[in-house]
Amino acid sequence: MDFRLNEEQQMLQDTVARLVRGEYSFEKRLEFSETEAGFSVDFWKQLGELGLTAVPFSEELGGFDGGGVEVQSVMTELGRGLCLEPYLQSVIFAGGLINQAGNDTQKDTWLAGIASGELQAAVALQEPQSFYDLKDVETRAEKNDSGYVLNGRKAVVIGGHCADLILVSARTSEAADGISLFVLTPDTAGLERRVYPTIDGSKGCDITLTDVQVSAEALVGQQDGAAEVIEYQAGRAIAALCAEAVGAMEAANELTLDYLKQRKQFGVPIGRFQVLQHRMVDMMSELEQARSMSILAASVADEEQSDERRRILAAAKNVIGRSGQFISEQGIQSHGGIGMTWEYNFAHYAKRLIMINHQLGDDDFHLEHYASLLQAS
Amino acid sequence: MNLNYTEEELAFRDEVRAFLDKKLPADIAAKVKGFRRLSKEDHQRWQKILSEQGWYATHWPVEHGGVEWSPVQKHIWDEESSRYGVPRSIPFGVNMVAPVIIRFGNEEQKQTYLPRILSGEDWWCQGYSEPGAGSDLASLKTRAVREGDHYIVNGQKTWTTLGQHANMIFCLVRTNTEVKAQEGISFLLIDMDTPGITVRPIITLEGEHEVNEVFFEDVKVPVENLVGEEDKGWTYAKYLLTYERTGLAGIGLSKAALSHLKELASRRLKNGRPLLEDPTFSQRIAEVEIDLTAAGISNLRIIASVEGGGVPGAESSMLKVKGTEIRQAINDLARRAIGPYALPFVEEELELDYDGEFLSDENAAPLSAQYFNNRKLSIFGGSNEIQKNIVSKMILGL
Numbered sequence: 001m002d003f004r005l006n007e008e009q010q011m012l013q014d015t016v017a018r019l020v021r022g023e024y025s026f027e028k029r030l031e032f033s034e035t036e037a038g039f040s041v042d043f044w045k046q047l048g049e050l051g052l053t054a055v056p057f058s059e060e061l062g063g064f065d066g067g068g069v070e071v072q073s074v075m076t077e078l079g080r081g082l083c084l085e086p087y088l089q090s091v092i093f094a095g096g097l098i099n100q101a102g103n104d105t106q107k108d109t110w111l112a113g114i115a116s117g118e119l120q121a122a123v124a125l126q127e128p129q130s131f132y133d134l135k136d137v138e139t140r141a142e143k144n145d146s147g148y149v150l151n152g153r154k155a156v157v158i159g160g161h162c163a164d165l166i167l168v169s170a171r172t173s174e175a176a177d178g179i180s181l182f183v184l185t186p187d188t189a190g191l192e193r194r195v196y197p198t199i200d201g202s203k204g205c206d207i208t209l210t211d212v213q214v215s216a217e218a219l220v221g222q223q224d225g226a227a228e229v230i231e232y233q234a235g236r237a238i239a240a241l242c243a244e245a246v247g248a249m250e251a252a253n254e255l256t257l258d259y260l261k262q263r264k265q266f267g268v269p270i271g272r273f274q275v276l277q278h279r280m281v282d283m284m285s286e287l288e289q290a291r292s293m294s295i296l297a298a299s300v301a302d303e304e305q306s307d308e309r310r311r312i313l314a315a316a317k318n319v320i321g322r323s324g325q326f327i328s329e330q331g332i333q334s335h336g337g338i339g340m341t342w343e344y345n346f347a348h349y350a351k352r353l354i355m356i357n358h359q360l361g362d363d364d365f366h367l368e369h370y371a372s373l374l375q376a377s
Numbered sequence: 378m379n380l381n382y383t384e385e386e387l388a389f390r391d392e393v394r395a396f397l398d399k400k401l402p403a404d405i406a407a408k409v410k411g412f413r414r415l416s417k418e419d420h421q422r423w424q425k426i427l428s429e430q431g432w433y434a435t436h437w438p439v440e441h442g443g444v445e446w447s448p449v450q451k452h453i454w455d456e457e458s459s460r461y462g463v464p465r466s467i468p469f470g471v472n473m474v475a476p477v478i479i480r481f482g483n484e485e486q487k488q489t490y491l492p493r494i495l496s497g498e499d500w501w502c503q504g505y506s507e508p509g510a511g512s513d514l515a516s517l518k519t520r521a522v523r524e525g526d527h528y529i530v531n532g533q534k535t536w537t538t539l540g541q542h543a544n545m546i547f548c549l550v551r552t553n554t555e556v557k558a559q560e561g562i563s564f565l566l567i568d569m570d571t572p573g574i575t576v577r578p579i580i581t582l583e584g585e586h587e588v589n590e591v592f593f594e595d596v597k598v599p600v601e602n603l604v605g606e607e608d609k610g611w612t613y614a615k616y617l618l619t620y621e622r623t624g625l626a627g628i629g630l631s632k633a634a635l636s637h638l639k640e641l642a643s644r645r646l647k648n649g650r651p652l653l654e655d656p657t658f659s660q661r662i663a664e665v666e667i668d669l670t671a672a673g674i675s676n677l678r679i680i681a682s683v684e685g686g687g688v689p690g691a692e693s694s695m696l697k698v699k700g701t702e703i704r705q706a707i708n709d710l711a712r713r714a715i716g717p718y719a720l721p722f723v724e725e726e727l728e729l730d731y732d733g734e735f736l737s738d739e740n741a742a743p744l745s746a747q748y749f750n751n752r753k754l755s756i757f758g759g760s761n762e763i764q765k766n767i768v769s770k771m772i773l774g775l
Contacts, residue, residue: 128737131647131716155737156717194736199583199722199745206721206736265513275762332752336511336760337536337588340581340753347582351749354712358719364657 003295005073012066013073016052019043020081026345029201032084037162038203039084048117053091057099061115068301071236072243072294079247082345082352084202086120086159092240094121094167096233097181101221106183110165122163124154124207125230132361134169134230137179139209141170143223147215148172150182150190158204158359160186161195166207173224181226182218189213200355201348232305235313238360239301242294245320245356249287249327252349256280256331259338259346270334279330286323293319307373314361314370321363324353380677382449390453397461400426404729406462410637412743413729415464417500417542423464424497434471434495441479441487442495448680459629460636467539470494470501474547477564477613481605490545490566504534504548504567504591505614512763514549515558515611519593521550521565523600523607528552528565530573530596536757540576540589544569553608564610566602573597581753583746584722618759619688625758626693626700628676631669634707638662638714641740645714652714661713665706672699691771694764701754701761712748719745 005013023043032040047053055070057063064070071092078087095114098106098121113119130136139152150170160166165185172180184191190212193205221229260271260280270276297316300309328350332339339346357363382390405419427433435451437443446454466472475494478486493499510517519532530550540546546567553561569576573596579588605613642652642662652658675696679689712719718737725731726742735741755761769775 126717128718129646129649131645133648136649156720158720196721196723196736198720199749200720202720204720264509265511265516267513267516273762275765329752333755333761336756337506337753340749340756342580342582342584347749351582354745354748355720358712358717362713362716364661364713368657 005069008064009069009073012052012055012070013077015050016074016077017080019046019050019052020077020083024081024083026082026348029082029084029348033197033201038197038201039086043083044085044117044120047085047087053087053117054115056091057095057111057115061112063115068236068239068298071240071301072298075240075243076247076250076294079244079352080251082201082248082251082348086122086163088237088240088244089123089159090114090119090121090163093123093233093237094165096236097123097167097229098183098220100233101181101226101229102183105217106220110183113164119164120159120162121165121167122157122160124157124160124166124168125234126155126157128153128155128206130155132365134234135176135179135227137169137171139168139170141172141180141182143172144213146213147218148180148182148213150184150209150212150214152209154207154209156204157207158198158202160207161193161203161205166191167220168207168209169226169230175224177227178224179226179230180223181220181229182214183220184212184214184218198355200351228305234360235305235309236301238313238317239294239297241356241360242290242297242316242320245324245353246287246291246294248349248352248356249290249324252327252331252346252353253280253283253287255346255349256283256334259335276334279334283327283330286326290320290323311370311373314366314373317361318363318366318370321357321366324356325363328353380674382453386449386453389450390457393454393457396430396432397457397463400430401461401463402426405464408729409462409464410633411729411740412637412747413727420464420467420542421497424466428495428497433466434475436472436476437479437491441491448684452677452680455624455629456632459633462633465630467500469503469538469543469547470499470545473503473617474501474545474566477547477604477617480616481564481613485601486566486604499545500539500543501545501547502537502540502543502569502589502591504537504546506536507533508535512760514614515562517549517551517562519548519550520554521552521563521598523552526600527597528600528603530565530567530593530598532593534591534593535579535588537576537589537591538587540569540591541578541586546591547604549610549614552610556608559611561608562610562614563607564604564613565598566604567596567598571596571598581750583749584724585746585750587750626672626676626696627704627754628669628673628700631700631704631707632673634704634711635662635666635669637740638707638711641711641714641738644738645716647716658710658714661710665703665710668699668706669703672696672703675699691767694759694767695772697758698755698761698764704754705748705751708744708748708751711744715741715744722746 054063055066098110114121125134141148141150165183168182168184169179172178190210192208195205197203261269263270293316296312300312303309338344408415434443435446439445471494478490507517521528521530546569548565548567549562550565551561552563573594575592577590578586645652647655679692683689718741723736723742
């Protein structure tokens with residue numbers, strides 16, 4: 001039993017940490033958020049140049065076959081810095097989908113670019129009615145002589161506003177699992193995007209598909225075969241998101257603890273008041289719970305699919321959702337008014353943590369999922 | 378024991394409803410119900426309507442233009458106005474500085490300021506908190522030094538709600554540094570146009586400009602703007618805070634927010650069915666509705682206990698804690714109800730005249746922002762920790 005990172009993993013995490021510290025001050029982040037991309041194109045480039053966008057990919061693609069722990073190392077540090085770059089969407093999720101299900105041509109065409117960061121990909125799997133259920137797909141893909149015609153609407157595609165390619169799920173048969181995956185470029189005729197900022201400082205879009213004709217080569221994996229692939233890769237993305245959340249929670253708790261030590265009222269630092277001490281202890285315990293689940297999730301992220309993997313990932317996301325909300329709310333309360341201001345970074349951690357609960361299923365969603373997989377003994 | 382309204386109270390409720398049916402502008406009500414932004418003009422337009430009805434200054438004695446509603450009548454008004462989507466009254470003039478002027482001000486101050494509050498000519502803001510004086514309000518440092526006919530004021534106030542609209546500010550200032558903190562504070566009325574005053578916006582986490590910092594640099598304030606006696610301001614400040622705390626439980630607002638939530642949950646889908654029928658989500662709603670029912674009765678018990686006169690005691694602190702927790706829980710559920718759509722912040726949909734297509738739901742756009750904004754409920758008006766201190770000291774004797 002050894003919970004330590006090995007030397008390579010530690011180096012990886014240190015590299016990302018150094019990069020984030022150097023390039024991602026709070027002030028700069030606010031500026032990145034305001035740009036058209038909604039993140040730093042330069043920082044994204046640097047992640048690519050340093051091989052960090054290639055971490056989970058094979059050596060031929062410039063990566064080092066990184067698994068859950070390597071991804072966790074990267075994501076935790078990106079979370080600490082509240083980084084806005086689409087690492088989760090492009091590298092982990094979209095890259096993972098193509099890697100798992102794509103044919104050789106698709107891999108050749110897209111994966112090297114995703115691994116180097118030169119291509120940015122997004123995943124369009126949710127729909128207005130789907131809530132968090134990625135199998136609730138009403139977008140349809142009808143087969144015709146030239147390939148497929150897609151009609152429907154995809155919801156809250158983070159990073160989709162400036163992505164070079166978008167992976168879209170669509171129903172190809174009435175069976176519950178009758179879902180297929182297509183890779184589209186945003187200039188495809190009939191694809192329209194409604195772009196918006198997100199409340200946690202990022203950007204995304206909803207995508208409407210009207211009689212979008214794609215070639216048969218746009219199909220990723222088997223027709224009607226995408227449900228399992230999506231579920232598996234969403235699991236990897238959940239593990240990555242948990243790691244990001246842990247990084248953000250660490251930073252949030254450090255800010256709160258500093259404040260308790262520095263802020264004086266009634267002639268003493270407010271950290272002398274027992275009610276605030278106990279609250280801070282609870283926040284720390286929540287972080288430890290989250291950290292443990294992030295480690296557990298990372299350890300199964302790249303394992304073969306099983307109910308045990310499903311349970312662990314659901315449990316991890318449930319814990320992260322709850323602990324993230326606790327740390328956000330209690331952190332704001334411990335700060336008082338200052339914790340609610342735009343000028344102070346705590347609020348931005350709080351917003352990100354709450355929104356992580358709205359990505360890939362909230363704590364209730366995963367509680368239900370976990371309950372449905374409960375073992376009798 | 379009888380939990381029903383009397384005939385007279387029911388008649389009063391009908392009167393309130395008839396008034397609101399007839400006079401509440403539909404555009405304003407729509408904004409309030411949909412959690413849209415209200416402009417200064419919206420507030421002023423509604424205040425004028427209330428003033429004309431004679432229902433603006435409900436706490437004031439009749440001789441100054443008030444109506445002297447009983448606690449139950451005030452409660453009925455709060456309930457009905459929340460239900461109808463009446464804008465929250467901006468309390469700083471009518472419900473905060475006015476009771477202080479009425480109780481402790483001199484005749485000239487009453488003649489000058491009270492009519493201007495009623496007419497809407499003055500918009501007041503509150504100069505209490507400072508960067509170093511929040512929960513520990515008595516440690517405030519803004520100095521007022523007497524020089525001839527004036528005080529010279531230097532210092533900084535913060536969290537000044539809607540100070541950007543205000544032309545008057547009431548301030549707690551330090552006039553004596555030789556005595557115990559509470560004994561060297563005075564209560565000054567200050568014209569915001571006086572040279573040396575700077576208002577700087579504080580943008581809150583969801584991007585809204587609601588609160589401000591107010592800086593005072595050698596601001597000359599005529600001595601006749603002192604309320605009551607010099608160095609006795611803490612007494613007046615505390616008197617004002619008892620007014621601030623009543624109503625902070627926001628039971629009526631929670632009821633309105635809950636009904637909004639249920640409407641939303643009946644439209645949003647999960648597993649192809651309305652969220653309102655989802656076992657997990659409906660239980661969450663049920664739980665908060667039950668809590669609200671209990672808090673509503675607690676609120677009525679407090680109201681009934683002061684029906685004969687007086688102001689509520691430390692019980693209202695307990696209710697403030699419970700009431701704000703409930704409202705925050707409702708906001709939390711509303712945010713959860715829109716699932717992935719909690720992320721997009723589509724600002725144009727916050728405007729009432731938005732005529733484009735709504736991204737997801739016509740009421741979705743403000744929900745995340747509102748959840749974050751209402752984290753303030755457990756911080757302002759005396760943080761919930763301070764309220765618990767009050768309860769433990771005043772009720773439990775700990």
